[in-house]
Amino acid sequence: MVHNWCNCVPNSANTELDAGAVLRTQKGMLQLITQAQSLAVCRIQSEARLNLCSPKEHNVDETAAKDNTNQTPSPQPSDNPNNNSDDNDNNKDKGKSSDDDKEEPAKKREGPFVDLGYSKYEGNVLESNIHEYLGIRYAKAPTGDLRWRAPEEPESTTGTLKAQEYAPYCPGVNDGLNSRIDEDCLFANVWTPANATSDSKLPVMVFFQSGGYIRNASPYVNGTQLISASNNNIIFVNFNYRVGMFGFLASKEVKEDGHLNAGLMDQRFLLNWIQKHIEEFGGDPEHVILHGESAGAGSVALQLVAYGGKDEGLFAGAIAESTFMPGLPNPDDLQYQFDRVVNATDCADADDTLKCLRGIKSTDLQAHNAKAPFDGRTYRSYFYWAPTTDGDMFPDLPSKLYEKGEFVKVPLLSGSCTNGMYLNPYSCYITNSILRGIQLCRQRRQLSPVHTLHAK
Numbered sequence: 001m002v003h004n005w006c007n008c009v010p011n012s013a014n015t016e017l018d019a020g021a022v023l024r025t026q027k028g029m030l031q032l033i034t035q036a037q038s039l040a041v042c043r044i045q046s047e048a049r050l051n052l053c054s055p056k057e058h059n060v061d062e063t064a065a066k067d068n069t070n071q072t073p074s075p076q077p078s079d080n081p082n083n084n085s086d087d088n089d090n091n092k093d094k095g096k097s098s099d100d101d102k103e104e105p106a107k108k109r110e111g112p113f114v115d116l117g118y119s120k121y122e123g124n125v126l127e128s129n130i131h132e133y134l135g136i137r138y139a140k141a142p143t144g145d146l147r148w149r150a151p152e153e154p155e156s157t158t159g160t161l162k163a164q165e166y167a168p169y170c171p172g173v174n175d176g177l178n179s180r181i182d183e184d185c186l187f188a189n190v191w192t193p194a195n196a197t198s199d200s201k202l203p204v205m206v207f208f209q210s211g212g213y214i215r216n217a218s219p220y221v222n223g224t225q226l227i228s229a230s231n232n233n234i235i236f237v238n239f240n241y242r243v244g245m246f247g248f249l250a251s252k253e254v255k256e257d258g259h260l261n262a263g264l265m266d267q268r269f270l271l272n273w274i275q276k277h278i279e280e281f282g283g284d285p286e287h288v289i290l291h292g293e294s295a296g297a298g299s300v301a302l303q304l305v306a307y308g309g310k311d312e313g314l315f316a317g318a319i320a321e322s323t324f325m326p327g328l329p330n331p332d333d334l335q336y337q338f339d340r341v342v343n344a345t346d347c348a349d350a351d352d353t354l355k356c357l358r359g360i361k362s363t364d365l366q367a368h369n370a371k372a373p374f375d376g377r378t379y380r381s382y383f384y385w386a387p388t389t390d391g392d393m394f395p396d397l398p399s400k401l402y403e404k405g406e407f408v409k410v411p412l413l414s415g416s417c418t419n420g421m422y423l424n425p426y427s428c429y430i431t432n433s434i435l436r437g438i439q440l441c442r443q444r445r446q447l448s449p450v451h452t453l454h455a456k
Contacts, residue, residue: 112194114163116277118156121163129194130227133281135167138273139266141184142242147358148249148258151186151269169240170247171362172215173371173385183246183362185216186266188239188273191223193232196282204274204283206315207238208267208292208299212324212383214244214371218296235283237274241266241299245369248385250331251338253354260331260390267299268306268393271314291319293417298325302387305398309406320414326386328397334388336375341368 112123112131123133139151146152166189168182175181196202205226211217223236241247247263254260275285292300297320304318342348345368347356357365371380389397401407 113160114280116280118154120157120160122160123163123190125194126224128224128228129232130224131192131194131196132224133163133190133192134165135187136163136190137167137186138188138239138270139186142186142246142262142266143183143362145358147183147246148254148262148354150259150262150265166220167240169216169219170242170244171366171369172211172217172244173369175215175366175369177363177366183366185240185242186269188237188270189223190281191227191236192281192283193227193235195232196235198279198282200282201279201284201287202233202235202282203287203289204235204237204278204285205289205291206271206274207236208290208296209238209241210292210294210296210324211243212295213248213263213298213326213386214383216240216243217294235278235281237278239267239270241270244385245341245365248387249338249341250334250388250390251354252331252335253338255331255390257354261387261393264299264302264306264387264393267303268314271303272312275314286313286316288315289317289319290315291321293321294324297321297323297414301325302394302398304407304410304412305401306393308395309401309408311408315408315410317411318413320412322417323414325398326383328387328389328394331388331390333375337372337384340372341365344368 110122111125114121114123114133116136119137121133121136123131126132137154140146140154142149142151166180167187168180168185169187170185171177171181171183177183193200193202205223207221207223209216209218209221219238219240221238223238226236227234242263247266248261250260259265271288271290274283274288278285278288290300290303292298300318300320301323302325303315338353341357342353345357345360345364347353347360350356370384371382372384373379374381374384387394394401396404396406
């Protein structure tokens with residue numbers, strides 16, 4: 001079955017990701033999966049925009065000591081002097097409510113509670129008949145000897161932890177470590193209808209953050225409005241995964257005594273976590289839909305071909321918007337990145353350089369988690385750190401795996417976001433005038449027809 005998808009992005013002069021388009025696309029994908037039929041062509045007017053990315057404020061009196069740091073969402077840091085995003089994201093707007101969404105913060109009551117076996121959590125009860133769980137640990141802290149290794153099961157805790165504040169997200173390039181950004185960052189957030197039970201079997205939407213594989217660019221994406229738009233009939237999950245040097249450092253040393261593509265392994269681990277625990281939130285582990293934008297969409301595409309397209313039953317469908325997927329070079333071709341970090345630290349003379357790097361404090365190591373020139377180049381690359389063809393998770397180049405049909409056969413919805421400046425098919429930055437480039441982008445009012453790779 002082949003589907004054409006047109007007119008699914010609003011005509012808007014605003015360069016931010018239009019969450020209304022995301023919302024309608026997600027709803028369309030849910031209909032595609034649940035009914036296995038074609039969707040009508042959709043047209044979203046710009047005045048009907050919804051903002052999914054603005055976090056609600058969470059004023060909580062109590063916090064857990066480590067798993068849930070008391071914090072207030074604030075703009076995502078960026079070293080881009082023009083405040084443009086590295087990856088289809090307006091970093092200057094992170095953690096702020098837009099002019100279109102100025103309602104009062106939702107009030108919360110005591111509870112709800114969820115028992116995951118290894119930990120118990122208390123979330124927020126929102127006025128919109130939605131339960132919200134923020135900062136749920138899904139893996140052990142990837143620090144010390146666990147740096148550049150596959151994620152591990154979280155340790156058990158006693159008592160009830162507060163899941164009422166966003167936990168720290170993962171350090172990206174040029175980020176400063178603080179209460180909002182920490183190497184101990186493998187946390188998930190879950191939104192559920194208030195009446196959901198372990199027998200509800202609701203569809204689950206899992207959002208993969210953008211950020212060019214070099215930062216968590218959208219850690220505060222909020223699922224409240226999406227659930228409301230579904231008439232309280234879905235579960236929404238987003239999560240952090242390792243990025244930059246902490247997620248994608250590659251070398252023969254890491255391959256021999258660690259794991260390449262740690263950030264993508266975090267994603268896979270989260271999907272397995274969902275299979276184990278989502279029923280406790282009212283979700284259906286057999287009806288999980290992946291959704292990502294830019295590097296998040298690239299991550300979705302990579303999960304489809306992971307381990308040669310091995311179908312482990314982790315998801316039933318996927319949405320990929322403005323997919324950004326780098327070249328995935330071999331680890332040997334990225335050895336210079338590892339050597340640069342070693343030579344820039346006190347590990348150059350160590351017998352075991354990787355062990356030495358694992359012993360360095362996060363703050364000291366983060367100083368070298370920066371943009372740098374590719375080997376043989378002089379200018380710094382925005383996307384210096386990226387996944388690699390490791391021979392395990394990716395036995396071949398993703399393009400080759402897709403060509404050979406070695407991918408998970410699920411319905412896929414894919415397209416491009418209007419005004420996605422860096423990754424727009426019409427590169428607006430190559431024109432002599434930025435204003436002229438923006439005008440060209442605005443003239444691109446419709447998506448090109450997009451076809452599913454496979455549909456049941």
